[in-house]
Amino acid sequence: MKARFMKRTAAALAAVGALALGMGAAQAADPLKVGFVYVGPVGDFGYSYQHDQGRKAVEEKFGDKVKTTFVESVPEGADAERVIRQLAQTGNDLIFTTSFGFMNPTIKVAKQFPNVKFEHATGYKRADNVATYAARFYEGRYVAGVIAGKMTKSNIIGYVGSFPIPEVVRGINSFMRGAWSVNPDVKVKIVWVNSWYDPGKEGDAAKALIDQGADIMVQHTDSPAPLQVAENRGIKGFGQASDMIKFAPKAQMTAIVDHWDKYYIDRVQAVMDGTWKSEDTWDGLKEGMVHMAPFTNMPDDVAALAKETEDKIASGDIKIFAGPIYDQAGELRVKEGEVAPDEMLLGMDWYIKGIDAELPK
Amino acid sequence: MDWIVPFILTVITASTPLLLAATGELITEKSGVLNLGVEGMMLIGAIAGFAITASTGSATLGIMAAALAGMATSLVFAFLTLTLMANQVATGLALTIFGVGISALVGSGFVGFAIDPLPALNIPVIRDIPVIGPILFGQDFLVYFSIFMVLASGWFLTRTRAGLILKAVGDSHDSAHAIGYNVIRIRYMATLFGGAMSGLGGAYLSLAYTPMWAENMTAGRGWIALALVVFATWRPGRLLGGAYMFGCISVLQLHAQSAGINVPSQFMSMLPYLATVVVLVIISSDYTKIRLNAPACIGKAFRPAQ
Numbered sequence: 082m083k084a085r086f087m088k089r090t091a092a093a094l095a096a097v098g099a100l101a102l103g104m105g106a107a108q109a110a111d112p113l114k115v116g117f118v119y120v121g122p123v124g125d126f127g128y129s130y131q132h133d134q135g136r137k138a139v140e141e142k143f144g145d146k147v148k149t150t151f152v153e154s155v156p157e158g159a160d161a162e163r164v165i166r167q168l169a170q171t172g173n174d175l176i177f178t179t180s181f182g183f184m185n186p187t188i189k190v191a192k193q194f195p196n197v198k199f200e201h202a203t204g205y206k207r208a209d210n211v212a213t214y215a216a217r218f219y220e221g222r223y224v225a226g227v228i229a230g231k232m233t234k235s236n237i238i239g240y241v242g243s244f245p246i247p248e249v250v251r252g253i254n255s256f257m258r259g260a261w262s263v264n265p266d267v268k269v270k271i272v273w274v275n276s277w278y279d280p281g282k283e284g285d286a287a288k289a290l291i292d293q294g295a296d297i298m299v300q301h302t303d304s305p306a307p308l309q310v311a312e313n314r315g316i317k318g319f320g321q322a323s324d325m326i327k328f329a330p331k332a333q334m335t336a337i338v339d340h341w342d343k344y345y346i347d348r349v350q351a352v353m354d355g356t357w358k359s360e361d362t363w364d365g366l367k368e369g370m371v372h373m374a375p376f377t378n379m380p381d382d383v384a385a386l387a388k389e390t391e392d393k394i395a396s397g398d399i400k401i402f403a404g405p406i407y408d409q410a411g412e413l414r415v416k417e418g419e420v421a422p423d424e425m426l427l428g429m430d431w432y433i434k435g436i437d438a439e440l441p442k
Numbered sequence: 443m444d445w446i447v448p449f450i451l452t453v454i455t456a457s458t459p460l461l462l463a464a465t466g467e468l469i470t471e472k473s474g475v476l477n478l479g480v481e482g483m484m485l486i487g488a489i490a491g492f493a494i495t496a497s498t499g500s501a502t503l504g505i506m507a508a509a510l511a512g513m514a515t516s517l518v519f520a521f522l523t524l525t526l527m528a529n530q531v532a533t534g535l536a537l538t539i540f541g542v543g544i545s546a547l548v549g550s551g552f553v554g555f556a557i558d559p560l561p562a563l564n565i566p567v568i569r570d571i572p573v574i575g576p577i578l579f580g581q582d583f584l585v586y587f588s589i590f591m592v593l594a595s596g597w598f599l600t601r602t603r604a605g606l607i608l609k610a611v612g613d614s615h616d617s618a619h620a621i622g623y624n625v626i627r628i629r630y631m632a633t634l635f636g637g638a639m640s641g642l643g644g645a646y647l648s649l650a651y652t653p654m655w656a657e658n659m660t661a662g663r664g665w666i667a668l669a670l671v672v673f674a675t676w677r678p679g680r681l682l683g684g685a686y687m688f689g690c691i692s693v694l695q696l697h698a699q700s701a702g703i704n705v706p707s708q709f710m711s712m713l714p715y716l717a718t719v720v721v722l723v724i725i726s727s728d729y730t731k732i733r734l735n736a737p738a739c740i741g742k743a744f745r746p747a748q
Contacts, residue, residue, distance in 0.1 A: 122657055124553025154657060239700070270700040275708070280652040281661055282696075285456060289696035292448035305556075306652045313559060328556045328654075439704055 113175065113353060115139065116168035117151040118161065120180035120303075121278045127303035128277070128322040128339065129153060132179045132202075135341030142346050146353070157182025157277075162189060169194040175352050177345070178202065180277070181246055187211060198357055200348060203248050205427050207359050214344060217365030218248070219255035219426075220394045221337030222299075223401045224373055225319045226259025227390045228334055229297045230267050231383045232317055233260075239290025240271045241283055241300040241307045245441050249301045251429045255401050256299060257436060259390070270295055271438050280306035291316060298332075308332060317378060324374040335387065336374035344370060363423060366395040402426065407434040449697060450577050454585060455651055457689025459484070459643040459660075461588045463667035464674070464681055465595055466639025470516075471671055472599060473632035474612035474739035477519055478534025480640050481664025482541020487512040487641025489545040489552070492648040492655040496555045505584070505645055512641020513634050515541065520633040524626050527743045542658060552655045560584065560650035584646045589682070591639065596678035608632060612737030615744040625744050643667065669718040675725055676735045688714045 117136050121129035136149050150173065155164050161183050168176050169190055177200045178187045184204035191199045191211045199211040207213055229238055238260065242249050253271065260267040270293060272286040279302075287298055287307035291314050298311040298318030305328035311318035312329035320326065320336025344362065351357040364370035373391055376384040393399040402421035406414050408431045415421045432440055463480050470477050477483075490511030495504030519537050522528040560582040569579045599605040608628060611618045615625045647663070648655055666688055674680035695710035725736075 122550075122553055124550065125656075126554040130554070270702075272696050272699045274696075278656070279661055280654060280656045280659055281647065281663075284652045285452065285693060286696045286700075288448070288452045288455075289693065290700050292445045292452065292697070293700050294445075295700075304652075304656060305654065309556075309653065438702060441704060441706075 112146050112148040113143075113349065114171075114173040115147055115149045115349060116173035116176040117149065118155050118164055118168070118176070118178045118180075118183060119151060119153045120155060120157060120182070121153065123151065123153050125278060125303050126305060126323050126325060126328070129179070129303065131323050131339040132177070132341055135345040138342035139345045139349050143349060147349060155183075162186035165190045165199075166193070169197045173197065175200070175349065175357075181244075181248060198352060207361065209359055212348075212357075212359045212361070214348075214362040215248075216339050216341075216370040217363060218337055218339070218371055219251045220365040220401065221371045221373060222252045222256040223259035223394060223399075224387055224390050225299065225335065225337065226256040226261075227263055228376070228379060228383060228387050229256070229299065229319075230260035230262070230264035231386065232334065232379060233264070233267060233297050235294050235296045236264070236266045236268060237294045238267060238269045238297045238299060239287065239293075239295030240269050241286045241290070241298070241302055242271055242273045243277050243302045244275060245273060245430075247427060247429045250432065250440065251426055252301055253436065254429065254433045257433065258401055261435065263386070269436060269438070273441060274302060276302065278303045280304040283307050284310050287311065288314075305329070320374060326374065326377070331378060333374070334378050335376050338372050338374050340370055340372055343368075366391060367397075408432065409434055409436065445697075447573055447576060449693065451580075452693050453686060453689045454577070454581065456693050457685045458585050458588050459646045459651065459663055460667050460670060460688055461592060461643075461682065461685035462584070462646060463640045463643035463664060464670040464685060465588070465592045465678070466636035466643075467667060468671050468674070468676060468678065468681055469595055469599075469608070469639075470632050470636030471740055472612045472676060472737050473608050473629045474615060474737050474742065474744070475520075475523065475629050475633050475636075476530045476534065476741040477516065477537070477633060477636055478531060478668065479515070479519055479537025479541065480636075480667050481660055481662070482538035482545075483512045483515045483637050483640035484644035484647070484660045484664045484667075485541045485545035485658070486515050487644030488648040488659060489549040489644075489655060490641065491645030492555075492557070493548065493552055495649055496552055496557050496655075501558075501560050501649055504649055505642065508641040508645030508649075509638040510641070512637040512639070512644065514637070516633050516637020516640070519637070520630050523743070524629050524633070527745065530741050530743070538664065546657045549655045549657060553657070555655065557649070557653050559653040560646075582650050584642065584650060587642075588646075592678050592682045592685075599678065609737070612739055615739050615742070619744070619746055625746070629744070640664070640667075666714050669715055673714075673718045673721045675721065676737065688717075 119129040123133040152164050155161050165186055175198045179202045181203045184206055187199050187201045188206050191208050201213050203215045204213050274282045274286050283302045284306040287310035296316045298307050300307040300321050305325045308318045308325050308329040312332040317334050318332050320333050322339050324336045326333045376387050400420045404415035404419045405417045408414050487508040491504040491508030494507035495501050522533050523530045562580050562582050565579045569575050611625050611628045619625050670684050674684045691713050698705050
């Protein structure tokens, strides 16, 4: 009995020793392990697909020096925490969690793994080892709004939303400010599908909107279904997160494309150099984190105006949320001569004045 | 009121996959077999139809592949439950889980493919009659097929000898066996028919409804189809009405939202099940009512007497 116990202890000690040695070696030669958690399938040709393009860019850039892992179609909920913890336990040094709903699980797991670095997309909670990053998609939505304002004949925009979270609400506000800048008569109808990725439901929502007179389709959900419906019904629309032109060659006017390559490469480099810090990055058209797919299916003058709008947002000549801005209740939220600060944008849970819809709580 | 016609068109597309799968399940259950694997068979049909259509460019081949794939899946179920006498409920649930997994595996290579939606059989001239033209004559093949099949099933069950035998097998397999009918063979055929129809229901989703493949794209419609069979108290006529009612509920919710009426979407997605529970309570409150329609031997394994 005693001999066996001794044997076991010796074995355990040996294992610990080997582990310590192994860890030492890891710092010297082993590749940096980077994990990615996606909310949709990498083949969604939308949001998760673009993140995966970023991951591939990291692999291409660093070759043998990194080893990337991804987990796709992770539901926002209890499963997410399990997946993130799993990635942390299996030795990933840097983990990107790429959807808003992963925020609390990321923070929770990060507390238990202080030596692992986390990056959470589109959220607002940070910690010493949790950085946040997001793209100013809303800048692209303003450009889309300008195009929609010019192109609509019925003056009704159909908007398929996922969840009423600040990111999506901000997108709607920005889109409408763009639309109203060229056409004050535009109205928006919004349908929430309570999912990021449910092609059937997204498509039905798009049909319902078209049935009620919408002739421009905008979506803040990740599948190409609403755009496909637009194509079949002969109206125009915009791609989301990725260039979706092949799903709607006659309908897509442009798409708001996320471009994560540079950010992911920079952050991996920072970990390698030991300069990684927890910070918040929020880049847009100017830095190239957001860019517009080619302007198609519209007259040249509208395309020229769209290009001009895009350039002006990048250069700072157009400030999308410049005051005065009132909310639906008529309360002045941003004063004349001021610009809405990022904190306000990040927590935006109110519609601007003129949007004739009720925000679900 | 010009939204009425498009609204009805949307309801038709939302109801068709439910109707196809539920018609198949109704015949299966009438023979005394409870196959809870509808969701899985639909998914397998959806990916089979999509994969073949995307690779060959022919929607006809795709539809046939979907029916065959659904049938093949149900054959596994039939073999396990009818030949090996496995428990039907457990096997059906396993079939659903299996279908979710294998369709995702096969489908991973087809995510992001674009295909043309199933063409509508626009019948010239009458297609242009206002209101009823687009509704009655502007649909795709599977819509007409689904309505034809549910009516044909009604006729089959009540007006043909084979239908009466099928019901006899479902109501009392021992008696049917005693007077010389091959219970197992009849149940095999009914189960295969159910599989083929579920496969077609899935194909309708991936070929016509949203012409693409997405993991788990049935999103619970197989379960609604199962609920629908009970809701319709195993009667094809009521099944037709029920399918359109369930389709209507799911579309109505989205219309209500875009019209500015706020109804919690979670409440609406609960409604089909709630309606089914209500029907279950009503039919089981009166024993004679459930006896009339529910197959008495449903879910029971049949062992031929030695």
